[in-house]
Amino acid sequence: MQRRDFFKTLGTAAVVGATIPVMSFAAETKKKGPNAFTYEQALDVITGGKKPVKSDKVHLKVPEIAENGAVVPVTVEVDSPMTDSDYVKAIHIFATKNNNVRCIDANLTPANGKAMLSTRVKLGGTQDVAALIELSNGEFLIAAQSVKVTIGGCG
Amino acid sequence: MEERKSLIKIKPKSYKDGEIVKVNFMVMHPMETGMRKDKKTKELVPANYVNSIKFVYNGKTITNMTVWESVSANPVFTTYMKIEGQGDLTVTYTDSTGEVHEQSIKIKPKG
Numbered sequence: 001m002q003r004r005d006f007f008k009t010l011g012t013a014a015v016v017g018a019t020i021p022v023m024s025f026a027a028e029t030k031k032k033g034p035n036a037f038t039y040e041q042a043l044d045v046i047t048g049g050k051k052p053v054k055s056d057k058v059h060l061k062v063p064e065i066a067e068n069g070a071v072v073p074v075t076v077e078v079d080s081p082m083t084d085s086d087y088v089k090a091i092h093i094f095a096t097k098n099n100n101v102r103c104i105d106a107n108l109t110p111a112n113g114k115a116m117l118s119t120r121v122k123l124g125g126t127q128d129v130a131a132l133i134e135l136s137n138g139e140f141l142i143a144a145q146s147v148k149v150t151i152g153g154c155g
Numbered sequence: 156m157e158e159r160k161s162l163i164k165i166k167p168k169s170y171k172d173g174e175i176v177k178v179n180f181m182v183m184h185p186m187e188t189g190m191r192k193d194k195k196t197k198e199l200v201p202a203n204y205v206n207s208i209k210f211v212y213n214g215k216t217i218t219n220m221t222v223w224e225s226v227s228a229n230p231v232f233t234t235y236m237k238i239e240g241q242g243d244l245t246v247t248y249t250d251s252t253g254e255v256h257e258q259s260i261k262i263k264p265k266g
Contacts, residue, residue: 071227095225103225111217113175113237120227
């Protein structure tokens with residue numbers, strides 16, 4: 001997949017909505033953006049080298065097949081009492097193969113009452129969407145799910 | 156400067172003190188990644204995306220988000236919030252060009 005194709009299609013989708021995606025397969029050398037680092041590096045930056053644990057407490061809701069890669073709804077819910085001593089500190093959402101893997105970081109507080117974050121992201125192609133949860137006791141939880149992108153995002 | 160519309164929605168519409176409600180925040184924003192080329196001029200469209208969102212309720216920051224360009228155009232952000240008395244809920248967002256916008260609603264719990 002070429003990044004150029006991805007953004008070209010994305011742009012079209014963003015402006016005209018659901019029109020036919022334009023695709024070109026011209027070769028272009030990859031440029032690195034300011035935020036360009038891999039998924040593993042991004043994880044390391046946030047966790048500080050700690051290994052995140054896979055947990056049933058994290059409920060990541062993403063469609064298995066996304067028709068339009070420009071708008072993919074993502075919902076992350078965490079089972080947490082959200083009290084002053086035990087709460088979810090942050091929810092990070094990653095698109096593992098996008099140019100910029102980081103989508104959103106949300107810093108929550110006990111005033112939220114419920115640990116939930118929902119938004120819509122762009123996906124460049126078929127890839128994994130991951131959610132990294134930071135708990136107030138310093139632990140990290142992770143959940144990931146693959147999303148098949150048919151059209152719109154990349155093609 | 157183009158005016159950006161934003162909207163805060165609280166679900167359910169009527170709530171009591173101490174209840175946990177859903178807060179929906181929507182912005183009309185193009186979320187340009189800076190990689191897209193204009194079809195006519197063949198030039199790159201400069202990056203312009205929301206990069207920070209802050210939910211403040213009665214002077215207390217409840218949620219603080221950092222956003223990157225991978226979030227869709229016209230983004231919607233949903234979280235929960237605990238109602239603690241009357242007051243204002245203010246959502247401030249900044250985009251990468253430096254524009255700062257503010258939107259606020261009044262919180263009036265019943266009973």
